[in-house]
Amino acid sequence: MKVALIGGTGETGSIIVNALLESDIPALKIIAIVRPASERKPDVVALEKRGVAVAVVDLEGPRAELVDVLEGADVLISTIHVSALGSQIPLADAAKAAGVKRFVPCFFATVAPAKGVLTLRQLKEEALLHAKKIRLPYTVIDVGWWYQLSIPRLPSGRIDSATPLPVNFIAGDGNTPSALTDVRDVGRFTARIIADPRTINKMVFVYGDIVSQNQIFDMLDEMSGETTKREYANAIEKSAFDNRMKIFYEYWYSMGVRGDNTLENAEFLGYVDGTKLYPDFQPITFEAFLKEVLDGKSVAIYRTLEQNVAKAER
């Protein structure tokens, strides 16, 4: 199986590469498509050392070059950077011309309606709409919110290094259930889904656990022996639109206030429940993740995130 990947050095993309390399997919060949500007970056060189072929192409450049690279690919996965979501249109056109058998556009987030709630979701939908227009077979993968972006810091400061973007506020009343996944499982789920004929032309929803924010705080307090301050952000809707972090807070409004990120809503919106497709798959539980964090064993995979957020706030 030949898998082409856009964004292979990003947060989600690198997790998917790891999972693919560890998977039992037979005769797997991974091609990371990178921009000319990134060709010599250490992350790209590291991918090559791990056996990933690297193809340097400009998604907005001549289509023939992109078609050449995609020729013979069974799957094209996009975990493209937010700022380049629009490039998925020429990417999809090239994939269609190359006969790619499955396009996985950049979703990998929470369950939410296509329009009117999440700015990012709305942007991501454009690639799906285009795939449907040109009849390019697709699979949408949504994974809920990540464990790693769901926990507050403790008063003692002992888990600060594991919380690059701490969540010390509670959206809504804190009792709304929300589907969460350990970011490492995003890769493992994706490796299953892209090799599965049942998921062609479907939206698939996977998750590791379904918990409310109050449950998260309770669990953390109990396991740590500390008492985390809970700031109820009932006005999150209004504040979101005054805030430069609007696209980030929209997710918390959607999850915590609207309650969009649930299995029930996923089914209403037409998703397939991916956890039922793979009953043998044992996702990391939220409790197991919390234990790792408290034991100082979690890997802080969001080193760059803090910097990006700081940049966005400026």
Added chain:
Amino acid sequence: MKVALIGGTGETGSIIVNALLESDIPALKIIAIVRPASERKPDVVALEKRGVAVAVVDLEGPRAELVDVLEGADVLISTIHVSALGSQIPLADAAKAAGVKRFVPCFFATVAPAKGVLTLRQLKEEALLHAKKIRLPYTVIDVGWWYQLSIPRLPSGRIDSATPLPVNFIAGDGNTPSALTDVRDVGRFTARIIADPRTINKMVFVYGDIVSQNQIFDMLDEMSGETTKREYANAIEKSAFDNRMKIFYEYWYSMGVRGDNTLENAEFLGYVDGTKLYPDFQPITFEAFLKEVLDGKSVAIYRTLEQNVAKAER
């Protein structure tokens, strides 16, 4: 079952009212929602005489009035006029507030992608997107193109009265199959679908026959003994955008050139094949319809269409 209907005096709406009144749905109550300006129109008075309750409400007026009318409705069907499609947003909000169990937004046309091909489709999708946002249970019903709008005139002029909008051109090479339905069956299919729990939160595709334009011309020539002139409109894409009838020709481009209006594409786009849900349902075949037309027995249900088209061309 209480069914509220918008557009009950229009081409599709009146066909649906007929089919509902003839259906075996138990304890059926139909409420036609009409604009204040239409209250005393003969078509509305005729509906009342047939046992349809009429509620006069402005869709863009105070929500409470609309919620009152929709209270207790099991199904809300919209066959709203093209010019008022935007009013489906406040309509859906009111339906949600009233606890309506199923919203059937105005689709009732061909299979096509949500965006980028048909202007009308794109406008219609807004109501569906909104229903998904507010979690209003819905059913989309698409019926292909109508038999009654698919046939050319004969050189003798003998079927002119049955062809208010004759199709004497062929879109593309004429060999692309397209799903068609007799307009009378649109009502009968709808009566089945809205009473069926399997169709909740689904897009349903129904059709009476699947034929190409060349097959239609061949059939008509053979059955009539005449020879109809075939004008191959290969440049239909370009002409459509220079033409005031753009939204009409877009359908022919989608059906004839792109080949969107097929069962295969419906399945790709996630529709349920409604003909498989009702194996006992015997739709009128295209051949039976043609025979009616040639025997002078067809009902010219598009009396007003010719006038509307003439108006649009001016």
